[in-house]
Amino acid sequence: MTNDARSPTITVEDIRRVPKVLLHDHLDGGLRPATVVELADETGYRDLPTTDVHALSTWFRGGAHSGSLVRYLETFRHTVGVMQTQDAIMRVARECAEDLAADGVVYAEVRFAPELHLERGLSLDAVVEAVLDGFRAGSAGTPLHLRALLTAMRHQARSLEIAQLAVRWRDAGVVGFDIAGAEAGNPPTRHLDAFQYIQRANGHFTIHAGEAFGLPSIWEAVQWCNADRLGHAVRIVDDITVDPDGKAILGDLANYVRDVRVPLEMCPSSNVHTGAAPSIERHPIGLLRRLQFRVTVNTDNRLMSGVSLSSEFATLVDVNGYGWSDIRWLTLNAMKSAFLPFDRRLDFINDVIKPGYAELVSAESA
Template sequence: MPTYEEIQAAPKVVLHDHLDGGLRPATVHELATAIGHELPADDPESLGQWFHEAATSGSLERYLETFVHTIAVMQSAENLTRVAREFAEDLVADGVVYAEVRWAPENHLAGGLTLDGAVAAVAAGFAEVEAGGRIVVRQLLTAMRQFARAREIAELAVFWRDKGVAGFDIAGPEKGFPPTRFLDAFEYLAGENLRFTIHAGEGFGLPSIWEAVHPCGADRLGHGVRIVDDITVSADGSVELGRLASYVRDRRIPLELCPTSNVQTGAVGSIGKHPFGLLASLGFRVTINTDNRLMSDTSMTQETFLLAEAFGYDWADLERFSVNAMKSAFLPYDERVEIIHKIKDGYAGLRG
């Protein structure tokens, strides 16, 4: 099995990574101090520990409180640009060569920013790091399920396409807020030929996945881990896929799996029990993701290493997962192929 250090050097792709869940603790502390926002810890190290402990506490209230503090310091163009720049720098240091970073512009208007101004600020931060040629970063604009701005955010994503925005997403509580509630936004996106992913099959089960796939037409499933509920593994080891699971696999609909986050939220019991291993063995289009690096105290290297350790993956497996993710990216075909060649060259060099 590749070592942690070898995996860190490997070219990786992340498709499910939240901007407001990936700040540096020192940055949160510095920016909060500057604006007078009260934090639950007095220094960056303690603050980082608090974020992780709150996210793993088993309390949804404490988990959601973590985002109150990160979003609070992301209400100006200057701060958004800094957070985006540091976010991308940390990805480069982690060996990520392509990233789609999702965030909800509607959560960042308290300081007087417009939706356009917020997107422009994030684009500026990513562009500074992209100029170095080591990573390509694209935004996914997210609408929050508990609010009613999905169509507006969808239109914003279409306006910013080809200017740093690659697609659209909805996030927030699945239960009580089915994706069909925003069907007009998805129909609009389909009419504009813009691709989108939907958070589904994390906090809620198969009905959430079915709605995301069928009436809404999602290109990818954000998490999608609960698709395993439609798979039966018998005592003799034989496996039977239900109709929905078969459809997702046969249509090659990518699953944006986030192992550590899934354990934190109680979707699965442990990394060793994560359905990733089963889904990968059955030929699902699985991808490895971090979700919220600050809250989960993780990285793409960490997530990949944990899966390799749990399921005995070798270089060929890890290359396949990276290529899976790049094939699934919301980037033009020729650009995807170019990065896939770089990924294959990188893994060839690591294998010697």
């Protein structure tokens, strides 16, 4: 149950110690600033705005916090630019795993677009292999189970090829497919053949929808493409009216999304930075949680937004007064929505997540 007052006793450090699940995180949006500088030097990439690590970190966040998704996406030119060799990609993937494990994440699905890493002659398969090798190296000896989602760029025409790639690697660590990029002018139905291919192969996919574009994007993703999950979906709030007494009236699409439990991969800080939400205080996650949508909390791009999964939860504790029961509820939502076999999800829920929160939730309700 959400608290009516703030919960100042729950700190970022406290949250870092409990098990968490992350479903929406971009590999090329989570590099360490020092790694960007070092890889630029090693690979001969000369276009960085600065080679000072602190200044570069500030630059990334400044560009990302512009309130524009298009401007936000421009910052990826540099992270992708230094990820064009197998060694560089493996290093980024390894450090991603190390950083998530250090943040207390026990299960994560990290996405990347193989087609963006071909400038120096790598094949699509070589890119996937490098990422999975890095994930294994970085998560070895930790409680983290890390899987990959392969993303196709929605403004390009390689989505079917990437969908086939995802199916080809699904027994080696790839658990699903995604499309990403600027929504306006690039509707999900443009890639219908890719989604149908995944479905025929009994695979899973998520779609970036309802972030910079409105309800039609969500409607197409759900009703035409049959998405298993929705990336962001912030604009679902446009189909919800709250009357002066605080009663929420749901439109047909919002009702459907809630009724069939479509998971929403929400990224509060990133949604504010791209202009998808006006502020953390006015982010729809609070309303959607109260209305019992299948809401999950995610990072999106840890470098650009300057966040970790623990800090995102801490922000919601501070702004929405969330307690341990809320954090557990949101974490269970994420684990239920993971692209893992049902029995594996149950193992995480019963053996890792519930025990990890049992004493904290019990003490909170006492």
